[in-house]
Amino acid sequence: MLDGRSGFSMLTVVPLIVLTALLGVLLRSRPLPALALLLAGWAAARTQMQNPEIAYLQVLLGDLAVGYIAAVHPRRTSVPAAALAFGAQLGTHLSSFGQTPGRAVQLTAFLALATLAAWLAGDSVRERRTHAEALSARAAEQAVTAERLRIARELHDMIAHSIGVIAIQAGVGSRVIDTQPAEARNALSTIEATSRETLAGLRRTLVALRKPGPGPDGESGPAPLEPAPGLADTERLVASARDAGVRAQLHRRGEPRPLPADIDLAAFRILQEALTNVVRHAGTDACRVTIDYGDGEGGGEVAVEVVDGGVGKLPEGGGYGLVGMRERVALLHGDFTAGPLAEGGFRVAARLPTPAGDAR
Structure with a gap:
């Protein structure tokens, strides 16, 4: 029951729950203002309702907010958020009841450890996510580099051989074109055949490069029309x-x-x-x-x-x-x-x- 005897007030609790939900949504886009309003609302509830459950909820929700902020925001935002939550919780609890010095030290240590634990948990989540994103970016960069090197090797190996043959045959043809027309024709035939073969290889490489990636059904685009060369x-x-x-x-x-x-x-x-x-x-x-x-x-x-x-x-x-x-x-x-x-x-x-x- 929510009544005065238990220290709860329906008029206070219901708006507080609504405010907490709304501010929870704002923690991602406006972390520090949202956290400040959240802490202020629960601090007001703590002073209005002298109930242990309210005190526990104030600490729990404040530290959950700190952990969330640490998980999605950099440390320049999460560290001030943790300090703000600790200060607000400590001030509220120390001012609500008369505290002996020993009790005040215990309360301060408990709140500090709870806030620190929440911040460390959230920060470790952020660090793991950042590390995973860095690994993914590095893997993508390495894949691009490896593909670029593969294409460079293919083009070099395919073209260098053909251009070498063409250059030699062109030299032979130019030297014997007047004295040995038949040999010159053979050289030109070799140049033509080698050129066609090289163009076919280049076309095959370009088709492979233009081939679309996997479609919605998981199937890749059309394969090159000609098979890649091999030992055969x-x-x-x-x-x-x-x-x-x-x-x-x-x-x-x-x-x-x-x-x-x-x-x-x-x-x-x-x-x-x-x-x-x-x-x-x-x-x-x-x-x-x-x-x-x-x-x-x-x-x-x-x-x-x-x-x-x-x-x-x-x-x-x-x-x-x-x-x-x-x-x-x-x-x-x-x-x-x-x-x-x-x-x-x-x-x-x-x-x-x-x-x-x-x-x-």
Whole structure:
């Protein structure tokens, strides 16, 4: 019952409940003014109704408000809010009854600990949320960086090889166009085929970049019209190197088998970039390309290698090609080596682990 005998007054309690609800809504947008009004209202109720339940509610609601403010607002707002709540609660309780010094110290310590606990709880919630948001932003930034590097590797590996072949064939054609028209026509045919292949690769990359993300039903947009290249296309790479004047010999070990798309593409790009370096930098007319599929049991691995007998030097400035190959292998948790050989020449080798039950 709400009556005078119990110390409650209906005319005071009902407006107080309504005021508390309204001020609770304002704590997010106007934390300090709302908290001040909330504390003032309950302090007035405390002085009007000398009832222990009112005292407990005043402390509970004040500390809940402090915890909420600490959870959604920075410390420059929550710390003054905690100080305001502690001061208002302490002043109200000390002035309501005559307190002995010992009782006053106990009351002060209790109110301080309660307010501090509420503030720490709210502040820890805010810190966890802020940390989670920072981790999410960092992950998004890393994803963007990784995607940018992936696109850069794809464009470099795809275009550098083709442009190298085109440049060499254009030079051959310009030198023999008057004396050997048939050879010049062959060079132009190679340039045309290489250009078309490069344009198709660029188109495939642009289609993948323009592909919309998952729709409302969770399904992605249309897939690229052409499949990504893989080790099955190695013969084409070897033929392209031969057209550029390098006799590339292809050796396969083990039984060819379907590989996961990312491993298949990475192995192809590594061979492509290694052959491009042979054509452009090695100063030799021969190289050996090896693909080792292993036994394929229990996952196993696939290894690719390109060895030439050229000058045995790194490309000028190291080049982005070797960096891109190393990044590809690292992303797939494989091993990569590239460097001059003691007997002369240069070797590029990569070993990529393949999971059990691999499939394209």
